[in-house]
Amino acid sequence: MRDIRFAAKIIGKFKSIQSAIFAVVTVLLLSAVLVITGVSMRYTRNSIFENSAVYTQNIVQQMNQNIDSYIDYMENIAYMISSNEDVQQYLFGENVDNGTRERLINQFKTILDGRSDIRNLGIIGSNGRKLINDGKQSVNPDLKLSTQEWYLEALQKPEGPLLTSSHVQHIISGERPWVITLSRGIRNFSNSGEKEGVFFIDLNYSAISELCDQNTIGKKGYAFILDESGNIVYHPQQQQLYNELQTENIDLIVKSKEDTVRTEKGNRGKLYSISRSNKTGWTVVGCMSVSELLRKSNQAQSIYVLISALLMIVALLFSRFLAKSLTYPLQRLRDSMSRVQEGHFDGADVEIDSENEIGSLTKSFNVMTHRIQDLMEQNVKEQEAKRKSELKALQSQINPHFLYNTLDSIIWMAEGRKYEEVVLMTASLARLLRQSISNEDEVVPLAREVEYAKGYLTIQKMRYKDKLEFEIDVEPSILNIPLIKLVLQPIIENAIYHGLKYKESKGLLQVKGFMKDGNAVLQVIDNGVGMDEETLSHIYDKHKVNYHSNGVGVYNVQKRLKLYYGEKYGITYESEKGVGTTATITIPGIQEESI
Structure with a gap:
């Protein structure tokens, strides 16, 4: 047992099994050739003397x-x-x-x-x-x-x-x-x-x-x-x-x-x-x-040396062939493992026609990769179902939140006995609610989301009168790009309540849309009071928001965007205290229309 561990320790010093097999087989074969040559030369020498005698x-x-x-x-x-x-x-x-x-x-x-x-x-x-x-x-x-x-x-x-x-x-x-x-x-x-x-x-x-x-x-x-x-x-x-x-x-x-x-x-x-x-x-x-006898012996020895040299060359070639033959299945197995490690399961199966330990290991590896692939596919399906469930749950959070803020505006106008505006705002709210609570489509053309935002801004302008102006400038080339529902409205709402509401003078809110580097970009720009760095750093954190429930809307939108489009997409904020805030939404420029 100790000898086996010692041999394993020596073999372990080689960088590859192929090198170890090549070295061991070469040493054994060369040793055998040298021993046989030495014995043959001695036997031949003695035979020459005996035969001569x-x-x-x-x-x-x-x-x-x-x-x-x-x-x-x-x-x-x-x-x-x-x-x-x-x-x-x-x-x-x-x-x-x-x-x-x-x-x-x-x-x-x-x-x-x-x-x-x-x-x-x-x-x-x-x-x-x-x-x-x-x-x-x-x-x-x-x-x-x-x-x-x-x-x-x-x-x-x-x-x-x-x-x-x-x-x-x-x-x-x-x-x-x-x-x-x-x-x-x-x-x-x-x-x-x-x-x-x-x-x-x-x-x-x-x-x-x-x-x-x-x-x-x-x-x-x-x-x-x-x-x-x-x-x-x-x-x-x-x-x-x-x-x-x-x-x-x-x-x-x-x-x-x-x-x-x-x-x-x-x-x-x-x-x-x-x-x-x-x-x-x-x-x-x-x-x-x-x-004279030694001359004959030396001639025979020269032949033996030549034969030994040829046998050594054959031994080296055989050792290399044997090492490559034995380690080729292992190399294929290693390459397949590397592909699996990188996440590439397609073509990961290793086909080796062998009944030895390597063949058994390969079969076990193939079974394992299939099992992992099945589990990953199952996990993807579960994650997809979970994502859809979370998306619907987050979607459901938007409706009562938006309803609360809009009804708050209607109550405010009713208290001011502005009945015609209450009727108009209530009718607009009804249309918005029908669109927001509709479960027929979770992804809509960007144009519909812009119309939804426009309706919301109309309601807010009725509430704030001359204190709020808005402009919408979206390039026609991006209007058909699919976008998950209720993305612009929470950001616009956040801009009004965090920026324009506390502005003493008239506020301006701009909605812009354009293509940039293959992505569709939507910007919500306000000239409100702006945010300091601490407030800006917590704008995505639903647990640290102090401004009503508006932060929940930003957090909600950010999470939905990343769930649907990936981590490289979402919302970024730029703000300067006393100057204003710009919210930038980035989504892929070309997409599939289904979740």
Whole structure:
């Protein structure tokens, strides 16, 4: 659980889920690619060394078999000659006739002519008798057989032939070739049966070289041969070994019980594959340079690096694709939420064909938006009904209020015994009441509202006589604009009772109407006593009005206008104490005629 919270905390630091998924998947994929590449490179490196060791081992085993076959053939020659009666007669007989010598020479010549790989062959007795090649070569007078390994050991060896390591043979005067000598002791059967002579064959050094060169070991690999004592029988760079320009780890090879030995000297290290012969006692060693193996390994590693780079690019593209695929539904859901947040429910549904958590969340969101939209529509209908109800309630407040003030005027004139004016005012009031209390239309053309205001002003002028004059100047272009009923009359009434009533001189009330910035503007202007700032600030507040009930009319009109047209429309007042007041009514210039 703690690990999950820790991972969630790390992911939470990203600015978006897409970035988090991209980063996490990329890290995982790149880590997997790097680990797989590293393991593959190590495995390939080890495989190259192992395969090279097996390959070289097979080659040196084949070389050993070839050498065994070759030496076996030479041993047969040695056995055939050493057991020849002519050899017994020539080396140990009391009298050696020319016929015996010629037969041996012919036999030697036959062998030499048929085998270019044999440099010398001959027989030597401890009694000083000898026959070498065709008998014509001069034997080196300085040759001391007691110092020749191939001679002494052949006499001492109980059975079988003796193989020497490569050496310089100087049995023939004027010749010092590199040879490998196979020698075999010859028993004197006419005497004690002891070994008293030796047959030898000098094999050309090139013969062994050709056997070793039949199989190649890589581009820089080579093979060499050691005898039982660890002496070098053959080496392709033998001269460099003698000059110490090249070295081989012979002690390690001789002591090793394994078929493969590796020396660690960086790129100069070597991989030795060893094959030992029970027949010859020789050890054939195949050698490969570690640098060559590393070159193959480096080539493989370069391929792995290239593949890894391509896989990383694929991993990045896949991570981006996966992140976008997983977060695309969330982005659509987020965009839809933003539209809903701004109040745009049309097209807010998110269509995602998925059965996972995101699909479930999307379905829940769609259900929620539909529910919210239904509730909002229901609320709009309820608010509309409430607005109409409030509008009718406010409308009902106007009728008794206006009636009270008009009847007050009639009473005042009746008290003054102005009966004709009472009759005229009562008739005018009746017409006004029929219009004001009519529920047929809540919205009327502006022209009807102007006529209604004109009738009201006529009544008021009859009441105030010469103390009140009025002018009505409304542009014909706005007369057909719809206007809610009883807007002008309360404002005119407020102007009379707040401005003109207390004016000592004659008062003038003007009603103007015109278009401005796409809106219809009505102004009620009086040159009355005006209002101070405190009174002006409370003119819309029905709870703080001290002038009869006129403030209720202004409040009523203001609220009705804003309910119907919106908050940007309504009444504004400008007033200066002792100068007059201007009430400005602003409504839309183009409207629907229904509420």
